[in-house]
Amino acid sequence: MPLYEFRCENSHLHELLLSMTAADRSAPCPECGGAATRLISSPALGHLGSARAQLIDRTESSAHAPTVVDQVPGRGAPRPARTTHDPRHARLPRP
Ligand SMILES: [Zn+2]
Incomplete structure (x- = not known):
């Protein structure tokens, strides 16, 4: 699920995980309760294929x-x- 950023009229920023089919363009602000609108931001495509992204x-x-x-x-x-073929190595202790 993508992570969307929202900003309310009091400039509080918060993030929500929403499905790609979610039509919600606004959500209540968790700090002040005002209506927050969804921001348009660039996707984090730089993380695709990285070890961190694969782990996630x-x-x-x-x-x-x-x-x-x-x-x-x-x-x-x-x-x-x-x-080795040195016979002395055969007498060394084994793990
Ligand atoms: Zn707010």
Whole structure:
């Protein structure tokens, strides 16, 4: 849902999340109760595709359609192949 800015006749600014189909062009001011009109502002297109925007999208989608886990997670990536052939390295402690 987009975030819309409103300004009342007393110049108080506030924001509301409204659906794109909302026809509300005015809303009561939360500070003074006067009628506030919707402002025209530029969309925040610079955030599209950023890590922050992707995180917000994943968070919002998980609230409506959470991912279902149907198996136990694996033990991680397999160990990498040996990179040394020095026999002294084989005696070093392993994690
Ligand atoms: Zn106001």
